Amino acid sequence: MTDNLDEASQRLVGAAYAVGAYVLWGFLPLYFVLLEPTGPWEVVAWRVLLSLVFYVIAIPIVGGWPRLRAVLRQRRLVLWTGVAGVLIYLNWQIFLIATLTGHVIEMSLGYFINPIVTVLLGVTVLREHLSRLQWVAIGLAAVAAVVIVVGYGSFPWLALGVAFSFGFYGLVKKHIGPSVDVLSGLTLESLWLAPLATGLLIVVGATSGLTMGSAGAGHATLLALAGVVTAAPLMLFAAGARRVPLTVLGIAQFITPIMQLIIGVWVLGEPMPIERWIGFAVVWLALIVLTADSLMGRNRLRRGTVENSTWSDRGEDPAQRPASRDT
Numbered sequence: 001m002t003d004n005l006d007e008a009s010q011r012l013v014g015a016a017y018a019v020g021a022y023v024l025w026g027f028l029p030l031y032f033v034l035l036e037p038t039g040p041w042e043v044v045a046w047r048v049l050l051s052l053v054f055y056v057i058a059i060p061i062v063g064g065w066p067r068l069r070a071v072l073r074q075r076r077l078v079l080w081t082g083v084a085g086v087l088i089y090l091n092w093q094i095f096l097i098a099t100l101t102g103h104v105i106e107m108s109l110g111y112f113i114n115p116i117v118t119v120l121l122g123v124t125v126l127r128e129h130l131s132r133l134q135w136v137a138i139g140l141a142a143v144a145a146v147v148i149v150v151g152y153g154s155f156p157w158l159a160l161g162v163a164f165s166f167g168f169y170g171l172v173k174k175h176i177g178p179s180v181d182v183l184s185g186l187t188l189e190s191l192w193l194a195p196l197a198t199g200l201l202i203v204v205g206a207t208s209g210l211t212m213g214s215a216g217a218g219h220a221t222l223l224a225l226a227g228v229v230t231a232a233p234l235m236l237f238a239a240g241a242r243r244v245p246l247t248v249l250g251i252a253q254f255i256t257p258i259m260q261l262i263i264g265v266w267v268l269g270e271p272m273p274i275e276r277w278i279g280f281a282v283v284w285l286a287l288i289v290l291t292a293d294s295l296m297g298r299n300r301l302r303r304g305t306v307e308n309s310t311w312s313d314r315g316e317d318p319a320q321r322p323a324s325r326d327t
Helices: 007-034 040-061 065-072 075-100 104-124 132-152 157-179 182-207 217-224 226-241 246-252 255-267 274-313
Strands: none
Touching (some): 007 075, 007 226, 007 246, 007 255, 040 075, 040 182, 040 226, 065 075, 065 182, 075 104, 075 157, 075 182, 104 157, 104 255, 104 274, 182 226, 246 274
16 A cells, blocks of 8 residues: 555655564563563574464465465575574574573663674675774774673673674575565575474473463463564564665664663663673764764765766766766
8 A cells, every 4th residue: 555655655654664663673572571481492482483373374465475486496595595594593592592581781782783793794704895984883893892891791692692693694685685575585484493493392391391371371372472573573674674775774773772771771670880881882882983974875875876867967978077076
């Protein structure tokens, strides 16, 4: 229905979808805390299997079977969805361990530094060239890690695990590109993980016992919603990403770690000594630098596009225009 809207309305709707996704992700720590006494391994297993059920139900509703069959005929794409599945499983598992062991603040740090990790992966894996400001942002992130390790006395393993697992997941999704639509990709990722999730439930059931159905009807209902809670923000994000510029998504993504930090400090009462505040402040400075560089780069690109269009309208070759003073 939104396809008939003009461009401005499309962007507004897309921004609303994206913000909705990030807000839901921000609330996830509270949802998972409510699932206690269910442990992180059982929660992730149910999350994988129930989200798969959700996708299988959604595919015929949106007419997605032809797209899924087209992907299945390409072995390379299917294998890449398996790699993506492993990476998102690692991200979810670290996320759950952090949430259910009192490390929500550290997890929020991971999502704060994720954009910086993404830039770093662009250099080391894709051989991209960084601007000076991007190098400054990476340097500030390294300083923040040193401050937290020295001042707080612990290495942020969980934060780095969350950041790098999601960073590599984004890298794989970028490699797959538009060849795999959102719903087909998520379905195949969950399908790859289904045997692992089933094995986890068997191990948990044989050791500590499964909590599904044993902790009351309310708890069972909340746990059964794990699939919807997993899939809903992903679908909102996908709908928003098609309609808004990357700069909007880049700025909106900070909603999630800000909410997680607030929940960790003021709702769950996790310790936040001055050393952590200083480390977080340095990370925020790095993000400001990175965001400023992104906005300036977009403005330069837009200005170059306008100049090319002007020269083309005159019937002249844009390649022959005088060099800009900005270069």
